[in-house]
Amino acid sequence: MRPFTFERATTPEEAVSAYAAQPHARFLAGGTNLVDLMKLGVETPEHLIDVSKLPLNEIEPTPDGGLRVGANVRNSDLAAHPSVCRGYPALSQALLSGASGQLRNQATTGGNLLQRTRCPYFQDLTAPCNKREPGSGCSAVRGVNRDMAVLGHSEHCVATHPSDMAVALAAYDAEVEVLGPEGVRTVPVAAFHRLPGDTPQRDTVLRPGELISHLTLPPVPAGARAAYRKARDRASYAFALASAAVVVALDGAGTVRHATLAFGGLAHRPWRARTAEEALIGSRAEPQSFARAVDAELEAARPLSDNAFKVPLARSVAVHLLTTLTARADDTPNSAAGI
Amino acid sequence: MIPQRTATSSTVTLHVNDTAHTVTVDHRTTLLDVLREQLDLTGSKKGCDHGQCGACTVLLEGRRANSCLLLAVAHDGAHLTTVEGLGDEERPHPLQQAFHERDAFQCGYCTPGQIVSGVGMLCEAAEGHPSHATPGSVLQRATGAPAELDRDEIRERMSGNICRCGAYPHIVEALEDVTEQTLRRTDGAARRTEGVSA
DSSP: OOOOEEEEOSSHHHHHHHHHHOTTEEEESSOTTHHHHHHHTSOOOSEEEEOTTSSOOOEEEOTTSOEEEETTOBHHHHHHOHHHHHHOHHHHHHHHTSSOHHHHHHOBHHHHHHOOOOOTTTTOTTSOBTTTSTTSOBSSTTSSOTTSOSSSOBTTBOOOOOOSHHHHHHHTTOEEEEEETTEEEEEEGGGTBOOOTTOTTOOBSOOTTOEEEEEEEOOOOTTOEEEEEEEOSSSSSOOOSEEEEEEEEEOTTSBEEEEEEEEESSSSSOEEOHHHHHHHTTSBSSHHHHHHHHHHHHTTOOOOTTOTTHHHHHHHHHHHHHHHHHHOTTSOTTOOTTO | OOOOOOOSEEEEEEEETTEEEEEEEETTOBHHHIIIIISOOTTSOOSSSSSSSOTTEEEETTEEEEGGGOBGGGGTTOEEEOHHHHOOSSSOOHHHHHHHHHTOOSSOSSHHHHHHHHHHHHHHHHTTOOOTTSOHHHHHHOOOOOOOOOHHHHHHHTTTOOOTTOOHHHHHHHHHHSOHHHHHHHHHHHHHHHTOOO
16 A cells, blocks of 8 residues: 555535645545555555545435435445435345445445445456556456446446445435535436446546535335345345346326336446336336336347346346335335335 | 645554553554554454455444454544453453354454454344345334344344354354343443443
């Protein structure tokens, strides 16, 4: 690890100013990913600005019935908060399916969104990687690519985004609030992470020196049910091979009137399945129509040499989730029961 | 004007097992390395040094965390409990006693991390935290009541602690033996002395 200087910011504005004065800086919050990447030599900041003590720890209701979450709220606290468990169960489930108890206690909401890919070539300084060293090439595209992307990837990068939380947030239409040198702006979570294109070194649309301050969750449509489901190589403490978050509501006649679906483990960002959603809305709530909608989305998949299995896996995760969530009309609304 | 920072080391105070230690650390130093190299508290183990194995688990402000991923410079004033602070040979912590009675280890390298993680995990459950093993219907009721820990719950909640010897069956039994009431009594006292609210 390279030596670095250090300061602790006491207000978000002070943190943003500190970055402007130290361009080779990184913001440090929980550190569960950044410190690891510094040990590996992937991240080599000259200066750390500690933002972990900023007063961004609140989970508050918004006037319209949503929820506003401070960037420093720990993953374990967000997952266990009664308003999240009751109102946004897919978010709780996504958080609880990620990492370990120790890591969730330390990792923050903002940091979870900003975690880097776990592509082994990205973490290996001896291997070419366009994300780590632009122009050096992609080792994964024709290398060991079982865990890599099947949607939205490019010749330059086939990495996936590892967050479970972000997938649920994308399905709930959450927004990211960021503070930068030019003030505050908001970005939908579904548009916060980028596709790699020919600039895979940029994971997100965040501009240099911008700091995530909050997340905002809009109110969930009345009567909607939601859940997160994750397929992985072992029962716990593993990244998703494929995962899905669904928020779905039916009308009295068993027709889908609201549906959002986001996939994890398939792309460089949480994959909002807009094509599937369009097909779902107005269709009968039955497995055949769910399968048709999900298939329409996954037609765009372009698997690599070792990961064709992800397409049917994602299909079955999503169809099962939709089927389970719409199967029992007598459940409580916004239910995660049985998932 | 923000002053330019030039120092790459700092002096910090850490409250470890109710004792304050003031140490000067290179900014690159983790809490795990301070504990082991500067404070001679070698109970916390360095396994993977990347937050994956859990051998370095400590309680930070009463909550379990991987000390190998915590920079000491960012934790000036922090309160830590290590395995040495849970108990000793004369007065072992109930979970240490249970590990002994259940023979819940083989080589023993992961054991301090397992025990500290177990203490943290039982507190989380007592505070009503759900887990991935918690059924959706229970999760959504969010009553705040203590979580009931069956074997699936214990295994899920302890998945951040790897045992290369595979002593998991006895580790789970040791955790089952220690009731929430026992832990609340002993760890609640430890927390109060640290000034940490539950």
